[in-house]
Every structure is written in structure tokens, then in C-alpha cells.
Amino acid sequence: MKHIFGPVNSRRLGRSLGVDLFSEKVCNLNCVYCEVGPTVRLTCQRAEYVPTAGIIAEIDAFCRDRARLENVDVVTVTASGEPTLHSGFGTILAHLKKVAGKPIAVLTNGTTLGDARIRQELQQADIVIPSLDSALAAGFRKVDRPAACLDLAEIIEGLVRFSREYRGRLWLEILFVRGLNDSDEEVGALAGVIGRMRLERVQLNTVARPPLESFARPVSHRRLREIAARFRAIRPGLVVDLLAETPRDSEEQQQAGAEGGESLPARLVEIVHMVQRRPCTAADIDRTFQAGGPEKVEQLLEPLVRAGRISKRRHGDRIYYH
Numbered sequence: 406m407k408h409i410f411g412p413v414n415s416r417r418l419g420r421s422l423g424v425d426l427f428s429e430k431v432c433n434l435n436c437v438y439c440e441v442g443p444t445v446r447l448t449c450q451r452a453e454y455v456p457t458a459g460i461i462a463e464i465d466a467f468c469r470d471r472a473r474l475e476n477v478d479v480v481t482v483t484a485s486g487e488p489t490l491h492s493g494f495g496t497i498l499a500h501l502k503k504v505a506g507k508p509i510a511v512l513t514n515g516t517t518l519g520d521a522r523i524r525q526e527l528q529q530a531d532i533v534i535p536s537l538d539s540a541l542a543a544g545f546r547k548v549d550r551p552a553a554c555l556d557l558a559e560i561i562e563g564l565v566r567f568s569r570e571y572r573g574r575l576w577l578e579i580l581f582v583r584g585l586n587d588s589d590e591e592v593g594a595l596a597g598v599i600g601r602m603r604l605e606r607v608q609l610n611t612v613a614r615p616p617l618e619s620f621a622r623p624v625s626h627r628r629l630r631e632i633a634a635r636f637r638a639i640r641p642g643l644v645v646d647l648l649a650e651t652p653r654d655s656e657e658q659q660q661a662g663a664e665g666g667e668s669l670p671a672r673l674v675e676i677v678h679m680v681q682r683r684p685c686t687a688a689d690i691d692r693t694f695q696a697g698g699p700e701k702v703e704q705l706l707e708p709l710v711r712a713g714r715i716s717k718r719r720h721g722d723r724i725y726y727h
């Protein structure tokens with residue numbers, strides 16, 4: 406399947422089946438931290454970049470296998486780019502609601518919510534996770550490098566409006582890049598927008614995986630905690646999560662992996678698909694495939710690395726497969 410992947414274990418969504426609406430990266434941003442690679446089509450144009458009927462056929466084929474579907478907690482609509490730029494987005498969401506019988510989550514960069522039609526289509530989702538990395542024009546340009554057709558003030562108004570109309574669960578994700586959007590001024594401007602939105606959670610992230618640009622550096626965990634405290638003070642009950650991995654997380658992953666025992670070789674193709682979509686550590690892969698520990702994953706992947714099928718890249722203190 407070209408457009409269905411997983412399920413993969415997502416820390417925030419559980420066992421998540423991914424639906425990727427594109428074959429190459431179509432986005433209206435070219436974020437410095439992007440894990441997908443450089444934007445191939447930098448555009449605000451909504452179009453049927455991939456035939457909707459082909460994506461629906463893959464969804465139907467997956468959903469016919471009830472045993473596989475049982476293993477899914479949530480279906481996540483995402484893209485190698487911005488999924489709402491696909492003109493079949495609303496049709497695909499409606500179809501998923503009909504055939505999957507699972508909660509539907511959508512990951513979006515939040516830039517298209519000024520469009521009433523897209524806001525309406527998103528009403529079908531159970532969870533919407535838009536991003537907003539900066540509420541200041543300079544920070545937005547530096548971090549997200551938008552297409553010329555985007556206007557930050559309109560994006561913010563679209564986000565605020567959607568938050569007031571939407572009936573499902575809305576989580577705002579903000580990714581901080583050291584020196585680009587982590588100043589007090591940036592955080593204050595973001596707090597101003599959050600204060601206007603009706604939100605369930607704010608999720609803070611940083612550059613935890615190999616980014617598109619090597620100058621995109623993570624902010625410290627301490628700074629993320631300070632920012633979280635600032636946002637929690639906006640109003641009582643606002644949940645602010647830290648998504649970036651900590652050393653403690655990787656220890657837990659290794660422990661969980663050591664308890665697993667399923668044979669990995671038969672799933673090598675699925676692993677290659679997983680690392681094609683985003684860089685993953687051996688511990689990430691083990692968490693999804695329960696391969697018997699990260700060391701076991703490394704052994705299994707080494708021949709693929711030597712053959713040039715996948716590559717290894719260091720980011721911070723971790724090695725990522727891509």
C-alpha cells in the first residue's frame with residue numbers, strides 16, 4: 406500500500422494507522438525542522454495531487470481485514486506535506502468515518518483554517534492537531550518559511566475561529582527551535598493566541614529528530630518546562646504536554662522492547678516504509694514492532710544499511726534510521 410502505513414505506536418494517540426494523502430511532499434511551508442525533506446511543491450493550491458479513488462481503495466482493502474483493524478486505536482490522516490491541500494480531503498474523511506469505525510485524528514499545519522470549507526470538512530474528525538510555531542511574522546518566516554501566498558494574521562484568525570466552531574478535541578502543537586522562536590517575546594505572542602482559542606491541550610515539541618536543516622537545534626528541556634509553566638498560567642485547566650523525548654523515555658522504550666518477542670524479519674518491509682516516512686531510532690522501531698530490543702533492531706537493519714537501502718544519521722545523542 407502506498408498511502409496506508411502502520412499501525413505505529415504513537416505516544417499521544419496509541420496504535421495509530423496512518424493515511425498519507427500524497428506521494429511527494431506538497432506543502433505551503435518548508436519548515437527548517439521538517440522530517441519529510443525539502444518541500445517539492447511549495448503551494449497554496451488545493452488539488453487532487455493523488456487520485457482520491459486510489460486512496461479510498463487502499464482504505465477499503467485495509468478495512469476488509471477486520472483482524473488488522475482490531476489492532477488500531479485511531480486512524481491518523483496526515484501527509485508528506487499538508488493534508489488539507491488535497492482537494493479530496495473531505496471525501497476521504499467522510500469515507501474513513503463510514504468504513505473504519507475508529508476515531509479519526511488529523512495532523513495539519515493549521516495554515517488553511519481561514520477557508521470555511523476546510524473548517525467544515527474538519528468537523529468530521531474526532532481529534533484535530535494543528536500547529537502554530539510563531540505568532541510573530543519574523544519568527545514564522547524563519548522557522549516555517551511559508552509560501553508567499555500565506556498571511557500569518559489570516560492563519561491566526563482561522564485557527565481562533567476554528568477553535569470556537571469545532572466540536573471535537575483540539576490540541577495545538579508548537580515546535581520550538583533554539584534561537585528562532587524560543588524568546589520571551591515569541592512565547593508571549595503565542596500565549597496571546599492560545600488565550601483566544603478554545604483548546605483541550607497545548608503540546609510543546611522541539612527538534613527531536615534529524616531536521617531538514619542542520620542549523621535547526623533543539624531547545625533545552627528546561628526551557629520547554631519554563632514555556633509550559635507560562636502557558637499553564639493562561640487559564641486554569643489548560644493541559645500543556647511536553648512531547649520531546651527525554652533520556653528517561655528511551656530507557657522505558659528499551660525495557661518495553663526487551664519484553665517483546667515477535668519475529669522481525671517478516672516485517673522488514675514495513676520497517677523500511679516506517680523510516681521512509683520519518684527518521685526513527687532503533688528504540689522507536691522496537692516500540693512499534695516489539696522486536697526484542699533496540700540492539701536486535703540494529704542487527705536486523707545493519708545489512709540494509711550496508712546495502713544502501715536505508716541510512717543512519719546522528720542527531721544529538723541518538724542515531725536515526727532514514
Ligand code: SF4
Nearest residue numbers: 432434436439486514
Ligand atoms: S508543515 Fe509539516 S510537512 Fe510541511 S514543511 Fe512543515 S513540518 Fe514539513
